[in-house]
Amino acid sequence: MGLENEVAQLRRGDLDALSALLLRYQNRLYRYLLRIVHEQAEAEDLFQQTWVRVAERISQFDMRRSFEPWLFALARNLAIDHLRRVRPSSLDEPAGTTESDITAGERLASNQPPVLDGILERERAERLASALETLPVSYREVLSLRFEEEMKLEEIAEVLAVPLSTVKTRLRRGLERMRLTLESKYPGEDWKGQN
Amino acid sequence: MDRQMDSHEQIRKLLALAVAGALGSEEEQFVARHLEICDECSDELERWRALAGGLRRLPTPQPSAAVVERARAQAESRLTEEMEHVWHRVVMLSLVLYAWILTSLTWYLFRLITGGLLARFEPGFNHSWLLFAAFTSLVWATGGVAAVLLGRHRQQERKMA
Numbered sequence: 001m002g003l004e005n006e007v008a009q010l011r012r013g014d015l016d017a018l019s020a021l022l023l024r025y026q027n028r029l030y031r032y033l034l035r036i037v038h039e040q041a042e043a044e045d046l047f048q049q050t051w052v053r054v055a056e057r058i059s060q061f062d063m064r065r066s067f068e069p070w071l072f073a074l075a076r077n078l079a080i081d082h083l084r085r086v087r088p089s090s091l092d093e094p095a096g097t098t099e100s101d102i103t104a105g106e107r108l109a110s111n112q113p114p115v116l117d118g119i120l121e122r123e124r125a126e127r128l129a130s131a132l133e134t135l136p137v138s139y140r141e142v143l144s145l146r147f148e149e150e151m152k153l154e155e156i157a158e159v160l161a162v163p164l165s166t167v168k169t170r171l172r173r174g175l176e177r178m179r180l181t182l183e184s185k186y187p188g189e190d191w192k193g194q195n
Numbered sequence: 196m197d198r199q200m201d202s203h204e205q206i207r208k209l210l211a212l213a214v215a216g217a218l219g220s221e222e223e224q225f226v227a228r229h230l231e232i233c234d235e236c237s238d239e240l241e242r243w244r245a246l247a248g249g250l251r252r253l254p255t256p257q258p259s260a261a262v263v264e265r266a267r268a269q270a271e272s273r274l275t276e277e278m279e280h281v282w283h284r285v286v287m288l289s290l291v292l293y294a295w296i297l298t299s300l301t302w303y304l305f306r307l308i309t310g311g312l313l314a315r316f317e318p319g320f321n322h323s324w325l326l327f328a329a330f331t332s333l334v335w336a337t338g339g340v341a342a343v344l345l346g347r348h349r350q351q352e353r354k355m356a
Contacts, residue, residue, distance in 0.1 A: 010274075013274055013275070013277070013278035013281075015271050015274065018271060018274055022263065022266065022267055022270070026257075027255050027258070028255075030256065030257065031255050031256055034256050040256075043258075047258055047262060048265055048269055048270075050266075051266040051270035052269050052270050054270060055271075055274035056273055056277060058274075059277065059281065121252075125249065125252065125254055128246075128250060128253060129254075146216075147247060147251045148250065148251065148253060150251075153217055167217075168215075171211070171212065172215075172217075175215065175243065175246065178246065179242075179243075182246075
């Protein structure tokens with residue numbers, strides 16, 4: 001059964017379709033929530049809430065739209081509401097064009113010594129994940145949606161409910177900040193040849 | 196020379212977006228042309244690609260089976276409830292519609308049988324009155340059933356809340 005069929009069946013109240021969709025998205029949705037809230041217990045709770053919300057709202061879902069951005073937008077709204085209640089400071093918007101952002105970009109544009117070379121894959125992944133965690137939520141989620149979930153830019157804009165230009169700006173700044181974090185934490189290491 | 200430097204700096208700012216697949220076609224061509232003649236920017240692009248590749252390959256954390264099962268159970272329960280809710284609304288609307296049709300029909304039947312309101316004073320009045328009473332009772336009974344169903348539904352909703 002394809003995705004569209006599963007969604008159509010779910011709209012008719014088919015419990016098997018619910019199971020199929022849960023199976024299809026369980027890992028990706030959980031990963032996205034974990035990227036937003038960090039805490040495993042909170043991500044698990046939000047994961048459950050998201051599927052309950054899907055059951056509540058599926059009758060309102062417009063079949064002409066894509067299901068995936070709708071699903072991730074539901075999850076995101078729950079996660080952001082949760083953070084607003086529990087850790088409001090974590091939602092502080094990163095400055096738009098502050099000095100620090102410009103500096104980060106300019107510093108990266110300059111000739112930096114190569115970073116990271118010959119490091120074990122697992123170690124690199126841990127470092128990347130840790131650098132990702134240090135980013136503000138708005139950068140973290142856009143990087144996760146683009147590189148982990150491999151969503152199109154238009155879909156990301158739909159999930160985040162922001163214009164396409166904002167998605168691009170957040171992508172660029174998120175990547176720049178991440179690279180800056182890695183280079184300052186692990187100077188002299190080279191990422192080249194690892195992609 | 197200055198123009199070349201400007202172009203070089205512009206390209207540097209686009210490289211992160213290039214590995215994110217977020218450049219327009221004109222920007223892509225602009226970057227591609229520059230990369231053909233600039234080894235420095237090509238190296239820089241490789242670094243961005245490495246970072247993007249690393250992000251794509253980050254391990255996927257998985258929810259435990261128990262969490263998935265709880266999510267499934269809760270969602271199934273809510274979906275069943277939602278579907279019942281929809282069904283109840285359909286039944287209620289149908290019953291209301293049915294009641295209105297019966298009421299209208301009663302009036303026309305009453306007029307047809309009695310020949311108008313004044314006919315109730317005629318000798319055949321008793322027979323017509325019984326028919327009217329039967330139809331009215333049916334309408335009220337329908338309304339009663341609808342009210343009971345609605346009450347039970349609301350009771351269920353309160354329990355779930």
